[in-house]
Amino acid sequence: MNTEEIYYQDTHRTEFDASVLSCIPEEKKGAFLAVLDRTAFFPEQGGQRSDLGELGGAKVLDVRTRGGIITHVLDRPLTEGSRVTGIVDWERRFDFMQQHTGEHMFSGRVHARFGYDNVGFRLSEELTQLDFSGPVSREALAEIEEEVNEAIWKDIPVTAGFPEPAVLRHLEYRSKLDLTEGVRIVEIPGIDRCACCAPHVDSTGQVGLLKIVSAMNYKGGTRLYIVCGKRALKDYGKLKESVQGISVLLSAKQEEVFDAVSALKKKDQENLSRLVRIEAELLHLQAEALPSPETARNAFLFTACPDQNVLRREVNSLMERYEGIAGVFSGTDGEGYRFVLGSRNIDLKELLPFLRSGGFKCGGGKEQVQGSTALSEADIRALFAGQNF
């Protein structure tokens, strides 16, 4: 016997009585699977998560459907043959109805304008995802978003029913099925007509608002994430808080934070370039203070400057003056060093085994090698001091 689906008669019904036809433990999970003669719990299907709530004092963890039988996954068992009361989590249900109806409206308008289908609908607690089978430009998305919101505010009735076969045969609708009967058609006049089994709001006004959160190209089509109703309000609140925070930090008007952040980023880049220039100059002064090439074969410098070009430039300059090895190490004893080594007279490629066994991770050619090491400055100096290059 198929379970009677109360949500088809009344999408706003949250409390109902039913008889427990069967209840068995679920394998593995420690849950229980109950089948009722009737239910107001909409099961997971068509990309939409199931309703949750309470049933006979048990928590409803999930609701599934297969071959017309709806199974409630519960955290404790029910007695077979008993009468139980079910309470659907209305906040969750209504949230899903808002998102789902909004999805119909958007998909209906995209279909009317471009003929594309929604081929990847997913509705969960966090996201409402729509995948359209063709490209939709940013401008068109913005226009459709506005159209849909205009239709929401007109508060158009949303109807659902099972048309007679004679009517169904000639009916144009999205997600057209080959079936000639038993197809549930959800209609929003002037906006959308679609085959769908899920609960929707009674009129478009209940969707409240639809906002596109993000849009991207996806497999030759378009992937969208949208928020409707209370989710849109929450999303707005979250973004508002963030913008407010940035506005206070930058002493900028909320509607001007983008310009303020752009200016800050530009300034940050300028400061960074200035810092690199100063570090390069400092490094050069350090180089000039090194023991002269007449008294030292090797030259090693330690700096905080992370700019690889600066390091390489300084090594090039030292290589010209010192007979042995020139090295510039960037970092600290705690965090380790990145380095560039160079030499005009010593084949550094042949020196790689020595460097690696000494604690350097490095690679390179005859004249220059680079890499990193966890050794301290003292250890690095000691490593080279003991060698006769």
Ligand SMILES: [Zn+2]
């Ligand atoms: Zn639907």
